[in-house]
Amino acid sequence: MVRMTRMVTSTRRRRPRIAVSALLMGAALAALTACGEQRHGTTTAATGSTSPEASQTPGPGASPYVEPGVVDGAPHNGENNAYRRPGDMSPASEEAAQAEAARIGPVLKRLHKAKKWDPESVRAALTGELGYKIEKYGSKGKVLSGNLIVSEMRSRYENDEYVTPEGTMIGLRVRDDACVTAFVQPTNYEAKANGPFMETGCMEPPVGH
Numbered sequence: 001m002v003r004m005t006r007m008v009t010s011t012r013r014r015r016p017r018i019a020v021s022a023l024l025m026g027a028a029l030a031a032l033t034a035c036g037e038q039r040h041g042t043t044t045a046a047t048g049s050t051s052p053e054a055s056q057t058p059g060p061g062a063s064p065y066v067e068p069g070v071v072d073g074a075p076h077n078g079e080n081n082a083y084r085r086p087g088d089m090s091p092a093s094e095e096a097a098q099a100e101a102a103r104i105g106p107v108l109k110r111l112h113k114a115k116k117w118d119p120e121s122v123r124a125a126l127t128g129e130l131g132y133k134i135e136k137y138g139s140k141g142k143v144l145s146g147n148l149i150v151s152e153m154r155s156r157y158e159n160d161e162y163v164t165p166e167g168t169m170i171g172l173r174v175r176d177d178a179c180v181t182a183f184v185q186p187t188n189y190e191a192k193a194n195g196p197f198m199e200t201g202c203m204e205p206p207v208g209h
Helices: 002-046 051-056 091-113 121-127
Strands: 144-147 146-154 154-157 161-163 168-175 178-184 189-194
Touching: 002 154, 091 121, 091 178, 091 189, 121 146, 121 168
Parallel strands: none
Antiparallel strands: 146 168, 154 161, 168 178, 178 189
């Protein structure tokens, strides 16, 4: 009888240990599951994937209006720089402007190589060699004749004063919807075909307004 009592007592003592082990295993499995869920969320954020709701919610201090295609997110950047966008050209006008740019390019290359990028030298080369006529205006600003504008570079503010860089700006009106915008300066030169600008016609508009 004594032996039977000891066996029963031993069995009763083992049951709580089994229950405790089961509870510990369950807790461990729950922790592993939670850990797996957390890692999945971290991977999604690292790859840049977000929900549509999250992508539409501006962060703290974010601008309420961001235009498509604006890299730095500046509000109304496209509207503020609309004056710097050239107008559209018809296919025929673009072809005509490209042909004139191809004529001007070699002349600018030669002037640049000779270090003659002042307006007087450039004006003489474009009118004398290529036959362009300088634009002349009436009293109300209407163009009377000619299609070429040659001017010095635009001045810029440096060291508390306005400085005019060396070089020349060029604008050639090929058609009403087509221009050649060009320049030559100590560092480089360029002649390109484009539509007219909103405010400055065939002359490259300044940066900033």
